[in-house]
Amino acid sequence: xxxxxxxxxxxxxxxxxxxxxxxxxxxxxxxxxxxxxxxxxxxxxxxxxxxxxxxxxxxxxxxxxxxxxxxxxxxxxxxxxxxxxxxxxxxxxxxxxxxxxxxxxxxxxxxxxxxxxxxxxxxxxxxxxxxxxxxxxxxxxxxxxxxxxxxxxxxxxxxxxxxxxxxxxxxxxxxxxxxxxxxxxxxxxxxxxxxxxxxxxxxxxxxxxxxxxxxxxxxxxxxxxxxxxxxxxxxxxxxxxxxxxxxxxxxxxxxxxxxxxxxxxxxxxxxxxxxxxxxxxxxx
Amino acid sequence: xxxxxxxxxxxxxxxxxxxxxxxxxxxxxxxxxxxxxxxxxxxxxxxxxxxxxxxxxxxxxxxxxxxxxxxxxxxxxxxxxxxxxxxxxxxxxxxxxxxxxxxxxxxxxxxxxxxxxxxxxxxxxxxxxxxxxxxxxxxxxxxxxxxxxxxxxxxxxxxxxxxxxxxxxxxxxxxxxxxxxxxxxxxxxxxxxxxxxxxxxxxxxxxxxxxxxxxxxxxxxxxxxxxxxxxxxxxxxxxxxxxxxxxxxxxxxxxxxxxxxxxxxxxxxxx
Numbered sequence: 001x002x003x004x005x006x007x008x009x010x011x012x013x014x015x016x017x018x019x020x021x022x023x024x025x026x027x028x029x030x031x032x033x034x035x036x037x038x039x040x041x042x043x044x045x046x047x048x049x050x051x052x053x054x055x056x057x058x059x060x061x062x063x064x065x066x067x068x069x070x071x072x073x074x075x076x077x078x079x080x081x082x083x084x085x086x087x088x089x090x091x092x093x094x095x096x097x098x099x100x101x102x103x104x105x106x107x108x109x110x111x112x113x114x115x116x117x118x119x120x121x122x123x124x125x126x127x128x129x130x131x132x133x134x135x136x137x138x139x140x141x142x143x144x145x146x147x148x149x150x151x152x153x154x155x156x157x158x159x160x161x162x163x164x165x166x167x168x169x170x171x172x173x174x175x176x177x178x179x180x181x182x183x184x185x186x187x188x189x190x191x192x193x194x195x196x197x198x199x200x201x202x203x204x205x206x207x208x209x210x211x212x213x214x215x216x217x218x219x220x221x222x223x224x225x226x227x228x229x230x231x232x233x234x235x236x237x238x239x240x241x242x243x244x245x246x247x248x249x250x251x252x253x254x255x256x257x258x259x260x261x262x263x264x265x266x267x268x269x270x271x272x273x274x275x276x277x278x279x280x281x282x283x284x
Numbered sequence: 285x286x287x288x289x290x291x292x293x294x295x296x297x298x299x300x301x302x303x304x305x306x307x308x309x310x311x312x313x314x315x316x317x318x319x320x321x322x323x324x325x326x327x328x329x330x331x332x333x334x335x336x337x338x339x340x341x342x343x344x345x346x347x348x349x350x351x352x353x354x355x356x357x358x359x360x361x362x363x364x365x366x367x368x369x370x371x372x373x374x375x376x377x378x379x380x381x382x383x384x385x386x387x388x389x390x391x392x393x394x395x396x397x398x399x400x401x402x403x404x405x406x407x408x409x410x411x412x413x414x415x416x417x418x419x420x421x422x423x424x425x426x427x428x429x430x431x432x433x434x435x436x437x438x439x440x441x442x443x444x445x446x447x448x449x450x451x452x453x454x455x456x457x458x459x460x461x462x463x464x465x466x467x468x469x470x471x472x473x474x475x476x477x478x479x480x481x482x483x484x485x486x487x488x489x490x491x492x493x494x495x496x497x498x499x500x501x502x503x504x505x506x507x508x509x510x511x512x513x514x515x516x517x518x519x520x521x522x523x524x525x526x527x528x529x530x531x532x533x534x535x536x537x538x539x540x541x542x543x544x545x546x547x548x549x550x551x552x553x554x555x
Contacts, residue, residue: 001357005288005298015288015300017355038531039328041354044464048355071286071300071332259441265464266437 001052008064008096009089015071016040016064016093019055026058028129029103030281031093033086033114035263039070043111043263046270050109053278060101064093083141086117091125098127105129107220107281112137112231112262122214122221130220130284132277135231135262139238140203148200149233207238215251222253222280224273226260253280290356291348292374298355299348299375301382302335308342310552312412313385315375316347317396320360320368321429321465323527324353326534330526331393333536337545344383348375361459361466365474369399376408387411389548390488394527395419398480401509405488412551413513414492414544417525420501422478429462436463480505487513492547494540495520519543 002020007013017040032047032054034040040063041047051061065072066089080088090108097103107130110118115136122128138146170176215221225232255276260269287301304310318324318331335345349356350371352363376388389412392400397418405411419425437444458469467475481504491513495502498520510516523537 003290003355003357005290005300005355007286007288015286017288017298036532037329037534038325041325041328043325043531044322045325045354045360046464070328071288073286259443261436261440266433266441267461267464267466270464 001055006062006096008062009067009072009092011067011075013067013073013075014064014089014093016062017051019051019061019063021058021060022056024058025060027103028059028105028107028284029094029097029101030054030059030061031090031106031108031118032061032063033090033108033110033117034066034069035111036113037069038263040065044265044267044270046111046264046273049270050274050277053274054109054281057278057282059107059281060097060103062093062097083117083120086113087120087124090117090121094125094127107131107284109134109277111135115231119210119214122219123210126217128219130222130281131214132222132224132280134224134264134273135226135229136223137231137234139207139234142199142203144197145200145203149237150230204237211239218251220251220253220280220284222255222277224255224257224276226262226264227256227258229262231262232256291378292351292371294357296351296357297348297371297374299346299378300335302339302345302347304342304344305340308340310342310548311386312343312389312548312552313379313383313387314338314343314345314389314391314548315372315379315410316345316391317372317375317393317400318347318349319394319396319527320350320353322432322463323394324349326529326531327393327526329531329534330537330541334391334541334544337541338548341545341549343548344379344385346375346379359466361456361468361471363468364470365399365478368395369403372396372399372403373408376410380409387551389414389551391416391544392418395425398422398478401480401483401487402485405486411488412490412492412548413488414494414547416494416540416544417496417502417527418480418505419478420480420499420505422475424501425478426460426467426472426475429467430460433462481508483509483512485512487516489514490551491516492544493518494543496523496525496537496540517547519547 004018006016006018008016032051035043047063051063054061066086068074094106106127108118108121108128109132111134115133116138118131119133122131257269257272264270264273285303289299291297291299316331316335319327331347335347338345350368352358352360379388388410390400390410391414393416397415400413401415460467460472487509493506506518521539521543523539524535526537
């Protein structure tokens with residue numbers, strides 16, 4: 001395993017590690033993005049394990065920190081929005097790798113907000129040939145959009161867990177229940193069903209059409225979810241209606257991993273995730 | 285500016301250097317020895333901010349990952365405590381060869397403090413030591429790591445019996461997992477044998493001991509090592525424990541960082 005530390009990006013401010021491919025190199029590079037605010041090593045060192053496994057599959061792999069995260073520093077006076085900056089920096093790293101190693105095809109892997117960055121990068125950069133979206137959260141920073149989807153999770157938890165839990169009923173019958181929260185969740189959900197704001201529909205439709213466009217361009221896409229994660233609700237909102245047709249396209253793979261948290265903390269779940277991605281990448 | 289690189293005999297250790305502000309350059313190099321496992325992930329931001337503040341004050345600052353941790357080569361379950369001690373020595377040598385400072389200060393955070401305290405200051409060439417919440421007893425740390433893992437498995441994998449849980453089929457017998465990090469049987473033995481209350485060596489000339497959380501073990505250790513250094517200072521900095529917060533909840537431990545910057549400035553004034 002050969003790794004080297006580099007500094008990349010237009011401002012030479014992004015710190016990353018290049019893992020050299022185990023020969024033969026397949027000509028592609030894989031980028032492993034930050035999972036939210038966790039630095040490039042990743043939650044429970046997932047970024048390192050993933051990078052090294054993808055290198056074994058023949059990819060040249062870079063894990064790096066976006067500016068302001070981990071060891072990369074943020075340039076003063078930066079005017080781009082955070083979301084645009086993440087995509088720009090990902091593309092700058094691709095530019096750097098293209099210059100250094102003559103790479104023309106990239107797969108981009110992200111967890112949580114990193115998954116959304118991978119997706120957004122694919123919508124604007126034709127060099128992206130594949131993306132892996134692990135527990136993708138957000139898709140838009142709009143508060144109402146996020147609240148609407150989160151409220152689905154709360155309602156679903158009430159229905160699937162609390163309503164069948166003896167402890168919950170005991171608490172309800174003895175007055176030890178957060179009625180105010182229950183009321184808030186249920187009314188927000190009902191209001192959401194009845195009066196979906198126009199811009200929520202726009203966000204859904206825009207994301208859905210971007211998804212279609214990405215797949216239409218032949219970008220191979222792997223979506224992975226922890227079964228109990230909120231990201232599942234984002235996925236259901238955006239593309240669930242089309243999942244069955246997507247499955248048939250050949251460019252779309254989907255996997256749910258049970259009994260794990262948002263960041264795949266426990267090792268056997270991490271290995272399941274890494275194996276899933278490696279198998280997918282090997283077919284690319 | 286930061287400079288990342290690999291160093292050591294087989295270029296196995298990842299390090300990142302915060303270069304000093306040129307106009308304020310001090311003649312003291314700083315090596316930060318961090319923690320491992322989840323504590324390493326959670327405290328990364330705190331140690332990065334510490335390095336940034338110190339480099340702006342004129343100190344060259346080297347952070348590094350022990351072998352098997354972070355960006356360094358190897359796996360956690362292959363590591364031994366003696367190798368991590370050796371990594372500290374190599375990091376100090378790296379600082380000395382790069383900047384040739386008049387003095388070197390080692391900052392040991394959590395297990396990094398426990399390893400740094402046992403180094404022979406004369407051999408290593410370190411004359412200032414900052415101990416930030418050192419792990420006093422390795423056996424207690426192991427208990428805490430097991431408990432954290434048990435708690436996580438009970439929450440997320442209720443169908444699994446955590447007490448009988450083996451981390452993976454191919455793990456050697458006796459391997460222990462704590463939240464995504466495996467510790468070999470040998471490493472568990474190393475940690476179980478780690479007891480700073482039995483420390484009988486010498487400490488560098490100047491020592492600062494920092495607590496964020498008052499504990500009986502911490503108090504006993506302070507009393508135990510106070511006489512091992514001619515100039516020993518203690519500060520209780522009221523910060524959230526940086527090693528316990530998830531990265532998205534992390535808050536920079538400003539009181540601790542300021543205490544370290546002030547103490548080092550005083551040392552510089554005295555030389």
